[in-house]
Amino acid sequence: MCVRRSLVGLTFCTCYLASYLTNKYVLSVLKFTYPTLFQGWQTLIGGLLLHVSWKLGWVEINGSSRSHVLAWLPASVLFVGIIYAGSRALSRLAIPVFLTLHNVAEVIICGYQKCFRKEKTSPAKICSALFLLAAAGCLPFNDSQFDPDGYFWALIHLLCVGAYKILQKFQKPSALSDIDQQYLNYIFSVVLLAFASHPTGDLFSVLDFPFLYFYRFHGSCCASGFLGFFLMFSTVKLKSLLAPGQCAAWIFFAKDGMLVHTMEVKDGQILLRHGLM
Known part of the structure; x- marks a missing residue:
């Protein structure tokens, strides 16, 4: 069992x-800045792989009633x-920078627990927030x-992450498992992003993308879709096999490894490597 947990971690x-x-490579190096198409592609691949996994019996997706789907709809919008x-x-x-700002979502969750649910919060958790x-x-x-625009979108991102986790943790429909939730997220995302690609201009602007017919762009997009699915799947497995503290430790380990490989210190200042990193 310990070996299995370690392998999942x-x-x-x-x-x-x-x-x-991979995502950073596509977004910053290849400069494929068409989020409705890129994220629509990733969620489409994730949804198809999850559906195939369900049909093969590798995962279990329960049929959800309309009330459960509607109850989860706000969370899918946040997703x-x-x-x-x-x-x-x-x-x-x-x-x-992105990961540091992403982590601030934990402050939102901690504040919600403390202010609205009146839950006891340990001093260590408050200090961490x-x-x-x-x-x-x-x-x-x-x-x-x-980059002001980058920080603006990161702020929107962390607010959505915080609100999503609050809904998932405190208002989760009991009939929906983590896999059920993700399956609904994928379906809703594909539909909404497909409709949004035209009003945002991504649908026709992508025709001017210089690497549209290059194999490295196609390979990177395929890799991003498959890696996104495997990341979601391994996260669900991690949460099901490990205690919350152990799961948090693995997540910290993954983030710490990313930060170490994308930061360097020079003359007492932290330099953030852009481009591929």
């Missing part, structure tokens, strides 16, 4: 690192906001390639 870390690096704003932000920000907030607040003053 290592698989999660590998998918986490590879997924972010679209997460991936859309996240794509816009990641195309403009270095990965360490304040540290995350302080770290995010210092970023604009230490980012040599400060």
Whole structure:
């Protein structure tokens, strides 16, 4: 059992690192900045792979009633906001900056638990939330390639992440498993992003993309779709096999590895590597 948990944890870390690096490559190096199409492609691949896995008996997707689907609809809307704003932000920000801002969503959850649910919060958790907030607040003053639009979309992203996790944790329909939720997210995202691709201009602007017919673009997009699915699947497995504390440790390990490989220190200042990283 310990070996299986370790393998799931290592698989999660590998998918986490590879997924972010691949997405960053497509968004920043190839400059494929058409989020409705890129995220629509990723959710389409994820939905198809999840459907095939269900048909092969590898995962279980329960039939949901209309009331359960409607109850989960606000969370699916937030999921679209997460991936859309996240794509816009990641195309403009270095990965360490993006991840640091992403982590601020935990402050929103902690504040909700403390202020609205009146739950007891340990001093250590409060200190951790304040540290995350302080770290995010210092970023604009230490980012040599400060991009206001990138920070704006990162703010939208973290707000959507915080609200999504609150809905998932405190208002989760009991009949929906994590896989059920993700399946609904995929379906809703594909439909909404497909309709949004025309009003946003992505549908016709992509015809001018210089690497549209290059194999490295096609390969990177395919890799991003498959890695996104495997990251989701390994995350669900990680949460089902490990205690919350152990799961958090693996997530911290994955993020720490990403930060170490995308940051460097020079003359006492933290330099954030852009481009591929």
